[in-house]
Amino acid sequence: MxxxxxxxxxxxxxxxxxxxxxxxxxxxxxxxxxxxxxxxxxxxxxxxxxxxxxxxxxxxxxxxxxxxxxxxxxxxxxxxxxxxxxxxxxxxxxxxxxxxxxxxxxxxxxxxxxxxxxxxxxILGMTGLTAYFGLTDIGKPKAGETILVTGAAGAVGSVVGQLGKIFECKVVGIAGSDDKIDLITSDFGFDAGINYKTTDDMKAAVEEACPDGIDVFFDNVGGSIFDAVMANTNRGARVVLCGAIADYNKTETPTGPRVNTTLIKNSILMQGFTVGNYQSEFQKGIQKLAGWLKDDKLNYxxxxxxxxxxxxxxxxxxxxxxxxxxxxxxx
CATH class of the missing domain: 3.90.180.10 (Medium-chain alcohol dehydrogenases, catalytic domain)
Known part of the structure; x- marks a missing residue:
């Protein structure tokens, strides 16, 4: 049977x-x-x-x-x-x-x-490819910039953070426990982490962790954390919309601060994507990820x-x- x-x-x-x-x-x-x-x-x-x-x-x-x-x-x-x-x-x-x-x-x-x-x-499948294409094609990180990742200890977020370090950026992650914060900073090389479950003022916590502002925001979560991060984005920032797990089970359409003014005054690019958009380039992405994995530049x-x-x-x-x-x- x-x-x-x-x-x-x-x-x-x-x-x-x-x-x-x-x-x-x-x-x-x-x-x-x-x-x-x-x-x-x-x-x-x-x-x-x-x-x-x-x-x-x-x-x-x-x-x-x-x-x-x-x-x-x-x-x-x-x-x-x-x-x-x-x-x-x-x-x-x-x-x-x-x-x-x-x-x-x-x-x-x-x-x-x-x-x-x-x-x-x-790491060598859809989640690794999601991190690679989302960050490189939409985020376009430059050495010395600051990247903030939500869902940082998850399958996609943990890879995004490590790629950010390969590209010589400062990387800050948001996750939901002290153990996960320890993991992303010790095993995945993040420069700092924020436990959203023990943080009363997320906007202030993000500002403290990213004193130079945020140049690339890779979002897997959405919700109120998204609002707090957007308040700390720099002029010319790129916002990569990968997921919104905070809202997936909502029965009503979620509302929050309007981002229109922030996007306009800071000339920010915000783009959503799915990994299927890059299907024709999967082999290229796998080769890149496999090479970094072989060279011990990626952990999972x-x-x-x-x-x-x-x-x-x-x-x-x-x-x-x-x-x-x-x-x-x-x-």
Whole structure:
């Protein structure tokens, strides 16, 4: 038999375990030109929350009573496809299933000898590429500038901070615990960190940590922290909008200070993006990241949850900040 995880309900506000359903089905058999895949690692990411809403976006919403999909590392168990053999490992957008059949389209082979398999979902996967393209193409950091990163201990934020140091910038991170602040300053090389959960005046805390102002603001969080950081941006600053996890579970449209005047008077560029915008350049990005990783210029953390049945809970834990670095489920 085979197990799949379906989206059973469209959440209102914060998702719950009851929104997911485990479905037993027959283990599939590959036909001609197909491969049988066994899931090894599943990526759980905040953006999946947006796909649970039936609304127009940059990617279609999940269908009810059908499997959720995300980045997955799988092993080829049986092959009737000329380009794959049993024992190959692949990375692709696949269903939350223990076993599944694929025609090979959209799959990329990964080498377990080059890096741990889970790294291809993080530092050498979508999160690493998100950090690289967002910072280099939109942030355009220059040596000596100040970069501020929210969600700094997360999968994307931790890479952004390290890239900032490679580009000879001062880097300040915001995260949600003293342990995470210690991590980003000791392991990831950030110059300073702010624990937003113990800070009463975020605007003042940002000003103290960034006395020369902020030139690049890489935002993964949104909400009131975004407002506090924007108040400390320099003329000509670049604001990279990557995520807004603080608002993902809101049932009403969030409001806050208007940024129009700040953008105008300081000639600030603010741009949102998704990593899919750079799909044609993925190999270039992977080569850059792999080179820095090999040269020990990049470090990465993972929060690995064991067991297929724990995939929904691992996803929910993202909204409580229980992950350090990339959240991955190991099957």
């Amino acid at each position: 085979n197990t799949a995880i379906h989206l059973q309900n469209r959440p209102t506000g914060r998702p719950d375990l009851s929104d997911f359903k485990f479905v037993e089905e027959e283990k599939p058999t590959p036909g001609e030109g197909e491969i049988l895949l066994e899931t090894k690692y599943i990526s759980v990411d905040p953006y999946l929350r947006g796909r649970m809403v039936d609304a127009k976006s940059y990617i279609p919403p999940f269908e009810l009573n059908k499997p959720i999909t995300s980045g997955i590392i799988a092993e080829v168990k049986e092959s009737k496809h000329p380009d794959f053999k049993a024992g190959d490992f692949v990375n692709g957008m696949l269903a939350w299933k223990e076993f599944q059949v694929s025609d090979g389209k959209g799959l990329t082979k990964v080498d377990p000898d080059q890096a741990p398999l889970s790294a291809y979902l993080g 953390e993972e929060t690995i949850v064991e067991g297929f049945k724990n995939t929904p809970q691992a996803f929910l834990d993202l909204f409580d900040g229980k992950n350090t670095g990339k959240m991955v489920v190991k099957i």
